[in-house]
Amino acid sequence: MNTVNASQGKVLIVDDEPSIRRAIRTTFGTLGFDIAEAVTGEQALPLLRASNFDAVLLDVNMPGMGGLEACREIRRQFPRIAVLMLTVRDDEDDKVEALDAGADDYVTKPFPIRELVARVRAAVRRSHAPVGQANAVITIGEITLDPPRRLVQKNGQAVHLTPKEFDLLLYLMKHAGLPMMHARLLSAVWGPEYGNELEYLRTFMRQLRKKLEDDAAHPKYLLTDSHIGYRFREP
Amino acid sequence: MFLAAYFGVHVHVNFATTGFLHLLIVVLVAMIAGFWEATVTSVVALICLNYFFVPPVYTFYVSDPQNWVALIAFESTALLVSRMSIQMEKQARTAVLERRGMEKLYELSRRTLLMNPQQLPGPQIVAQICDVAQVDAVALFDAARARVDSSGSASPELEAAARDAYLQDRNEDDAERMTWQRMLRPGTSSIGAIVLRGDNLNPLLADSIASLTAIALERARSFEKQSHAEAARQSEQLRTAVLDALAHAFKTPLTAIRTASSGLLEAGRLDPAQEDLVTLIDEESDKLNVLSTRLLQTAKLEAAETKLRKEAVLIPQLIDDILAQHSDQLDGHPTQVSITNQRCATYGDRELLGTAIMQFIDNAAKYSPPGSPIAIAVDDRDGQILISVHNEGSEVRPEDRERIFERFYRSPGSNHRAAGTGLGLSITKEAAEAHRGRAWVASEKGKGTTFFLSLPRIERRVS
Numbered sequence: 001m002n003t004v005n006a007s008q009g010k011v012l013i014v015d016d017e018p019s020i021r022r023a024i025r026t027t028f029g030t031l032g033f034d035i036a037e038a039v040t041g042e043q044a045l046p047l048l049r050a051s052n053f054d055a056v057l058l059d060v061n062m063p064g065m066g067g068l069e070a071c072r073e074i075r076r077q078f079p080r081i082a083v084l085m086l087t088v089r090d091d092e093d094d095k096v097e098a099l100d101a102g103a104d105d106y107v108t109k110p111f112p113i114r115e116l117v118a119r120v121r122a123a124v125r126r127s128h129a130p131v132g133q134a135n136a137v138i139t140i141g142e143i144t145l146d147p148p149r150r151l152v153q154k155n156g157q158a159v160h161l162t163p164k165e166f167d168l169l170l171y172l173m174k175h176a177g178l179p180m181m182h183a184r185l186l187s188a189v190w191g192p193e194y195g196n197e198l199e200y201l202r203t204f205m206r207q208l209r210k211k212l213e214d215d216a217a218h219p220k221y222l223l224t225d226s227h228i229g230y231r232f233r234e235p
Numbered sequence: 236m237f238l239a240a241y242f243g244v245h246v247h248v249n250f251a252t253t254g255f256l257h258l259l260i261v262v263l264v265a266m267i268a269g270f271w272e273a274t275v276t277s278v279v280a281l282i283c284l285n286y287f288f289v290p291p292v293y294t295f296y297v298s299d300p301q302n303w304v305a306l307i308a309f310e311s312t313a314l315l316v317s318r319m320s321i322q323m324e325k326q327a328r329t330a331v332l333e334r335r336g337m338e339k340l341y342e343l344s345r346r347t348l349l350m351n352p353q354q355l356p357g358p359q360i361v362a363q364i365c366d367v368a369q370v371d372a373v374a375l376f377d378a379a380r381a382r383v384d385s386s387g388s389a390s391p392e393l394e395a396a397a398r399d400a401y402l403q404d405r406n407e408d409d410a411e412r413m414t415w416q417r418m419l420r421p422g423t424s425s426i427g428a429i430v431l432r433g434d435n436l437n438p439l440l441a442d443s444i445a446s447l448t449a450i451a452l453e454r455a456r457s458f459e460k461q462s463h464a465e466a467a468r469q470s471e472q473l474r475t476a477v478l479d480a481l482a483h484a485f486k487t488p489l490t491a492i493r494t495a496s497s498g499l500l501e502a503g504r505l506d507p508a509q510e511d512l513v514t515l516i517d518e519e520s521d522k523l524n525v526l527s528t529r530l531l532q533t534a535k536l537e538a539a540e541t542k543l544r545k546e547a548v549l550i551p552q553l554i555d556d557i558l559a560q561h562s563d564q565l566d567g568h569p570t571q572v573s574i575t576n577q578r579c580a581t582y583g584d585r586e587l588l589g590t591a592i593m594q595f596i597d598n599a600a601k602y603s604p605p606g607s608p609i610a611i612a613v614d615d616r617d618g619q620i621l622i623s624v625h626n627e628g629s630e631v632r633p634e635d636r637e638r639i640f641e642r643f644y645r646s647p648g649s650n651h652r653a654a655g656t657g658l659g660l661s662i663t664k665e666a667a668e669a670h671r672g673r674a675w676v677a678s679e680k681g682k683g684t685t686f687f688l689s690l691p692r693i694e695r696r697v698s
Binding site for chain 1: 483486487488489490491492493494495497498499500501502517520521524544546547558559560562586
């Protein structure tokens with residue numbers, strides 16, 4: 001958006017580990033991203049003010065204000081920017097906290113670069129998506145969803161969904177590529193008084209997978225984020 | 236005696252007075268010398284009385300029958316009184332001895348309580364017995380340590396006697412050689428034996444010393460056990476902390492390596508050989524990552540740091556999901572699932588339980604002949620859910636059945652056969668314990684191996 005050339009986007013890496021900054025800088029550079037670096041959250045904020053970034057990669061464990069606090073601050077000052085948090089340990093609490101702090105997504109170190117790039121692209125796309133097209137038809141892979149007509153098709157074949165299944169799928173596809181926490185899905189689809197009924201959600205996801213996936217055991221579209229929630233495959 | 240008689244004759248006192256005077260002398264002799272001396276004295280007194288006082292005097296002849304009665308009464312009284320006085324004296328002496336014995340035992344018990352728990356109990360106990368009870372020699376056999384400690388003038392013979400006493404399981408008193416042999420039984424079973432030698436001992440004292448020794452030994456042993464447990468706990472804590480730190484320290488370089496290797500692949504400007512090598516780096520760094528993640532997982536489980544996200548988990552559904560998600564890891568083994576109650580549920584962490592059960596299935600696939608079936612059963616009984624995973628692999632050696640659940644333990648025969656981290660089953664065990672359940676294995680030659688996981692069942696609301 002900010003750059004007109006072939007750049008894939010402008011990304012700020014915030015991590016106190018020089019080797020990780022170096023590895024990401026070089027690979028992202030090769031893949032066509034514009035890269036800037038910061039060592040701490042305190043360093044990152046002035047950089048974000050000085051120039052337009054599409055996404056921020058933010059380490060959770062950093063000296064100073066720390067990743068989560070930095071994330072909240074970035075969210076407050078720059079609501080449209082895509083924030084991805086890098087968590088070191090495979091600890092679900094970190095991930096939940098990251099999403100709660102306003103991050104669009106998280107990636108667990110060490111990550112294959114393909115996954116990181118895909119996540120960054122999905123997040124950037126989200127942050128650039130024009131507002132106010134709630135009723136636009138969404139097509140991802142073989143699946144097409146038409147919100148006003150409440151129609152779902154797979155490879156052109158109509159798929160019959162119950163109203164709640166449709167609402168759930170709509171919400172997931174609108175946020176395709178991003179993790180949706182259990183509680184968020186429950187309150188968005190069932191209502192604000194819901195949040196802990198994991199069994200509900202599992203049952204519905206099971207049904208959706210049976211109806212939409214070729215092999216429900218190995219879903220291609222409706223993916224599970226262990227302990228966190230679900231995400232629809234990025235477009 | 237003769238003096239008393241002479242005095243009696245010359246001062247002209249009567250028969251009764253002289254009689255009492257003689258009686259007094261007999262009692263005094265009894266108290267000072269003893270019963271037999273007093274008896275002799277009383278007979279002499281009788282003769283004197285007869286000769287000097289009983290008419291006709293200066294003869295041994297007694298004319299009046301009344302005087303016969305008096306003389307017999309005198310002799311009987313003299314014997315009776317002297318006997319009684321001797322008994323009293325004896326009782327007083329025994330009381331003093333017993334008091335001293337009690338004092339010794341009290342002192343001994345006090346000192347055994349103050350023993351240094353850091354040092355061996357045996358040498359301390361025998362030294363105290365010698366010192367306090369003042370026996371000539373003492374030998375103590377401590378069965379748990381299989382060692383003999385002795386003190387005083389103990390000979391190898393006495394030490395052997397202590398060992399034999401334990402082996403033959405018997406108490407023996409040898410008053411002639413002044414040795415006392417006692418088993419040490421703080422409870423129902425014997426933990427050793429003690430042999431005491433000394434002239435100041437009696438069966439009662441020997442019994443008491445033996446029970447004090449038994450208690451002291453037992454106390455030392457339980458103290459030792461406790462400190463072992465404490466040491467084990469501390470080393471486990473240390474191990475966990477080190478593992479945690481290591482796993483974390485691995486992650487940063489691994490991230491850099493993985494980013495670089497996957498970035499190279501993504502850039503896509505490699506010739507086939509280069510691509511092959513970079514793929515190798517990428518895959519191997521991923522393996523390292525899996526290993527360090529598992530290390531972290533066990534370290535956290537053992538440090539009880541993991542917060543379990545507990546919910547009602549339907550076990551049959553969980554097993555369905557696991558089999559569906561991990562069908563590639565089954566390596567072509569067909570599975571047979573039998574479930575008695577489709578609604579049985581436990582309250583637990585779904586993810587962790589899934590990992591635990593997956594380890595069993597993974598294990599079964601790795602260690603059984605290619606293509607052989609894996610049987611999974613869920614049984615619901617006595618408030619417990621019993622999950623079993625059976626494979627037709629070779630027998631797990633009896634000595635390995637506990638140890639395969641230990642971290643990093645791989646049974647000697649397994650090293651060349653299957654790839655594994657040596658962590659899987661330890662995770663299952665930790666997971667089981669975190670859910671108040673249990674994990675174990677049963678194995679028999681020719682019948683295969685079955686892994687079990689039992690979990691508490693909950694009554695589930697119908698949703």
